[in-house]
Structure formats: structure tokens, C-alpha cells
Amino acid sequence: MKYSITANSIAKAHATIGFGDNELLIGTSAESGADLPNPAEILLTALAACILKNVERLSVLQRFEYTKANITVTSTRKSSPTRMDDIEYQLTIYSKESINTDLLHRNIEEHGTIYNTIKRSAAISGTIQLINDYV
Numbered sequence: 628m629k630y631s632i633t634a635n636s637i638a639k640a641h642a643t644i645g646f647g648d649n650e651l652l653i654g655t656s657a658e659s660g661a662d663l664p665n666p667a668e669i670l671l672t673a674l675a676a677c678i679l680k681n682v683e684r685l686s687v688l689q690r691f692e693y694t695k696a697n698i699t700v701t702s703t704r705k706s707s708p709t710r711m712d713d714i715e716y717q718l719t720i721y722s723k724e725s726i727n728t729d730l731l732h733r734n735i736e737e738h739g740t741i742y743n744t745i746k747r748s749a750a751i752s753g754t755i756q757l758i759n760d761y762v
Contacts, residue, residue, distance in 0.1 A: 677741035693722040716753035721760035
């Protein structure tokens with residue numbers, strides 16, 4: 628499977644990233660940095676999306692239902708050389724049933740494409756919290 632995006636930058640403004648029929652604005656300057664996501668936040672967003680996609684996929688394989696999942700991803704920027712490291716995530720899954728979170732955690736870490744790509748260059752750790760969603 629291959630992926631492709633296009634990106635364009637406007638000097639002293641922002642960048643636009645195109646994928647399929649979608650566009651995403653990125654802060655690339657002091658002028659746009661406060662209002663738009665920066666590249667570091669986009670990297671963390673890609674990891675979050677990967678994990679959430681795997682929760683959906685693995686819910687079928689592990690045969691559990693959930694009503695929603697939330698994730699928070701944080702990281703520390705290192706200075707020399709500049710890079711992202713110490714990436715941590717907190718995944719919360721709301722479900723009316725018991726879920727084998729240890730197996731889910733292992734499968735997310737083993738089968739996540741973005742997860743596996745990032746972990747080659749940065750330490751990643753995370754936890755999964757299950758909240759009983761009895762309505």
C-alpha cells in the first residue's frame with residue numbers, strides 16, 4: 628500500500644497539506660503558529676489517529692463493542708539534536724463490556740503502522756483505561 632500527500636507553503640503565512648479531497652492548514656510561521664497546528668502536533672495527531680483506527684479494527688477481531696474512545700498524546704521536544712521523544716498516550720475506552728486491555732495494548736503496539744514507524748526513533752509508552760459505560 629502506498630500513501631501520497633502534497634504540501635505547499637506560503638512565505639510568512641502557513642502551509643497547506645492535501646490528501647485525497649481534503650486539505651489541512653499547518654502553522655509554519657510565527658504569524659500562523661498560534662492558530663494552526665504545528666508539525667510536532669501533526670506527528671502526535673498521526674499517532675493518535677493510528678491508535679484509534681486500531682481500536683476500531685481490533686474491536687472486531689477481539690469481539691468487543693465500545694461506545695467511544697478518547698486519547699491524549701504528549702511528548703517532549705529534545706534539543707540536541709532537535710527531535711520528539713518520550714511520547715506518552717492515555718487511551719480511554721468506554722464500553723458496557725469487559726475488554727482484555729492487555730491484549731488490546733499489545734495488538735495496538737504490534738500492528739500500528741504509524742506507531743511502529745515512530746517507535747524506531749522515539750520512546751513511546753501508553754496506558755489504556757476502560758470505563759464502564761452503563762447508561
